[in-house]
Amino acid sequence: MIKTLLIANRGEIACRIIATARRLGIAAVAVYSDADANARHVRHADRAVHIGPAAARESYLDASKILDAARHSGADAIHPGYGFLSENAAFAEACEAAGIIFVGPTASAIRAMGLKDEAKALMQEADVPVVPGYHGSRQEPEFLRSKAYEIGYPVLIKAVAGGGGKGMRRVDKQIAFDEALEAARREASGAFGDDRVLIEKFVASPRHIELQVFGDSHGNAVHLFERDCTVQRRHQKVVEEAPAPGMTDGLRARMGEAAVAAAKAVNYRGAGTVEFIVDGSQPLSDESPFYFMEMNTRLQVEHPVTECITGLDLVEWQLRVADGEPLPAAQEDLIIDGHAVEVRLYAEDPETGFLPSTGHLHALEFGSGEGVRIDAGVSEGDDVSPFYDPMIAKIIAHGDNRDAALDRLANAMAETIVAGPKTNLGLLQRIVDDETFRAASFDTSYLDLWSEDDFQLSSEGAEIAAAAGLIALLGAEADKADRSRAGSGHDARTPWDDLDGFVLGEPVPTSYRVDVNGESRTLRAAWNGGQPQVLSDNATDAEADVSVTVIQDGESRAFVQVDGFQREVVFTRRDIAQADGGASDLVARAPMHGRIVSILVGEGDAVEVGQTLAVVEAMKMEHAIKARIHGTVAKVSGAPGDQVSQGAPLVEIEALESAEAVSP
Known part of the structure; x- marks a missing residue:
């Protein structure tokens, strides 16, 4: 061993x-x-x-x-x-x-499955069904455009090397093909050092169902059933579960046979995953069509759900097979026990286009309970680095059936607390509670159909977060005053010691300036019975049915988590009038630590709201920086290739004096 x-x-x-x-x-x-x-x-x-x-x-x-x-x-x-x-x-x-x-597998198996075009040709020889498309070697833009037209839109442009949605673009019309091809190639080159692509027909209502396979050096190969990874965003998996909802015995047998055939075609050794696209326009049946997409020649992020339903340790299997042992079990020995679901908790902000969010983890607690498993890469007090994938943890739940597993997962997420970097926790909670998801009535466009509001904390929740943060900070300020008074030898508390804006008669509201996620605002609070109460014109904070957690970081900052969405509340000062707003719109800043790919405007250029000003690459993904006002470019900072830190100014805009100056 x-x-x-x-x-x-x-x-x-x-x-x-x-x-x-x-x-x-x-x-x-x-x-x-x-x-x-x-x-x-x-x-x-x-x-x-x-x-x-x-x-x-x-x-x-x-x-x-x-x-x-x-x-x-x-x-x-x-x-x-x-x-x-x-x-x-x-x-x-x-x-x-x-x-x-x-x-892991042999180098020959990795090479055979590493390039999507060659892998698909190999699968065709092994009678594994593949998606119609062009998988050849010619890469001239005009030729690829003609092939896309022959295949018929919509099509997918996909990087020949790599995976994870990088270097992939869906194109619905020929007029958009050239721009999508250029972007896919640029992203593929940056992520994999290879800008070659293939063109495939986009399957309507696709479901992403993959089979876990294992082979050994003695010629044996088995599958360990399927995982459904249909819930995705930009081709990145968000939720994974096993077995696939609605899977039939006949379809599982057909897909399992195809997956094992794919593994045996390259004499596969170790853990691998054969990924298929299944036509989800109709409920799954024994005869549902499916197509080979790619094979991942490694352990997958989502392997815990397979471990939960099989009771196996896939890493142990990997080690034993690598050491020359035969597979620990035959196909007929493997059975499915219950249902398991996994979500990926990322340090990213759904409210700002899923930008990576880095920084210190001031608090990190996970929910627990029967059937709950946490695979974490960080602990409270660690930092989420800007240099690598921003995954914080995988939260997995196993139950007798899908509903039981989802209920356990929902409870675990409700008890999870993250303070510091923004996360997708609130979005994950919404997905697991969503009626459409619960009914398993989805395809890979599931999240594409959500509105912008679905990825945001409600305005009511945002008000509650700001209020809860201010109350906590005012309490900290009062505690500090108490400690100071005790240290000076004055033990007796008098009304003059309170920081509550006390006057004779009714309590008088005091205005306080706070920054909420970096945006300055003024809140009013009155003190009743020695406790602060934030006054709201909406008067909804007491009535809202939300989950609120406050993590205090010293006496001037608090992290407030409302239904999984985070707000950082920083106390600045009291008794100050509302400052003029809009200044932040005048400067387009880098949303995260990264590299400038391109600057698309120059000084003196006229720009409009929504116009792309620059492109920044971070964590192998490109992010467009857009204008938030109409105006004229006053200054450009940085150049393509420069490394920039989060918040660094890129383009400064001089606003138009009036809306009438905007061209129709």
Whole structure:
């Protein structure tokens, strides 16, 4: 058996692998960059090796440094997790050449399935159905445009290499093809170093259903049933569950047979996932059509739901197969027990277009209970780094049936608290409670059909958050005054010691200035019975049925979580008039730490609301920075290729003097 295992990864998957290694008595070695010196996976490992600067290409993606760390630590095996080097055939070969076990498939299998065009050709030879499209080598824009026309719109432009929705664009009309192709290629090149694409027919009402497969070096292969990953945003999975809602025995058998055929076509070894698109325009039946999409030659993020319904440890299976053992079970030995659902808790802000949100985790608590599992990559007090994927944790729930699993998941999320970086917790709660989702009446366009308001905290909730934050901060201010008075030797409290705007007669409201998520506003509060009460014209705060949690950070800042949505409330000062608004609209700023891809305007240019001013790349995704007012560009800061920090000014705009000056 493997004695020392080096995990060439970070975050929750590294912690997950360490847990299995420890249970099996295998020494676990972590690797870390400068940014991860105090990370959770480093703290949990038996030992850790530093591998370089924060940038992934200089640390986690540097195969030579990973191999040096393995030699230095005496590791006889390397587990790549997912992402980074997990599907790098050259790295798998380098491990073999160094006499180190690579916990994954052979380099030949990785290569065969790594390029989508070649993989689809291979699947056709193995009689696995594929989506109609162009998977050839020609890449001239005019040729690809003609192929898209032949296939028929809508089509998908997809990067030949990689996955995760990067380098992918849906195109509904030919007039939009060239722009989409350029964007897909640019994103694919940045994410995978390969800008080649293929063109596929977009399947109407698609459901994304994948099969977990396992093979060994003795010629055996099985599937461990399916997972439904249909709920997505921009082709990134948001919710995963097993088994797929509405799945029939006949369809499961057909898809399982196709998945095993795909694995055997490349003599697959280890854990892999065969992803299919299923026509979801009608309820699933034994005869429902399905099409091969791609094969991921690694462990998947969503593997916990498969573990929950099978009772198996897939990492243990990986380690045993990599060590030369046969599969621990045959197909007929595998059964489904209940239902499991997983959501990915990300440090991102749904209210601002899902921009990554980084920073210090002032509080982090997860709900618990029967059937609840948490796979976390960070702990309270850690930082969410701008350099890597912003996943905080996976929250998983298992129950006897789908409703039971969803109820347990909803309860766990209701008890989860995150203070610091913004998260998608509120959105996840809404999805799990949504009637359409509960009825499993969805396809991959499910979230596309939501309105902008569905991704926002309601105006009522925002008012409650601001009020709750101010009340907490006023309480802190009063406590500070009490401590100061006690320290001065004056134990007796008098009305003159209170910070409540006391006058004879009725309490007089006092105005307070607070910043809520960086936007300044004034709130009025009156003190009754020594307690502050925020006065609201809407008078809804006492009546609203919402969940409110306040995490106080010192005497001037509080994080307020309302139904999973966070507001940062900072107390500035009291008794001040409302300041003029709108100044923030005059400067377009970088929404996160990243690299400027392009600046699309110059000084003196006229701009309109909604016009794209610049494009910033962060975490391998591009984000368009748009004008929020009509006006003229007064100043441009930065140039393509520059690294910018969050909030850095990019374009300053001089506003038009009146709405009449705006051209129709």
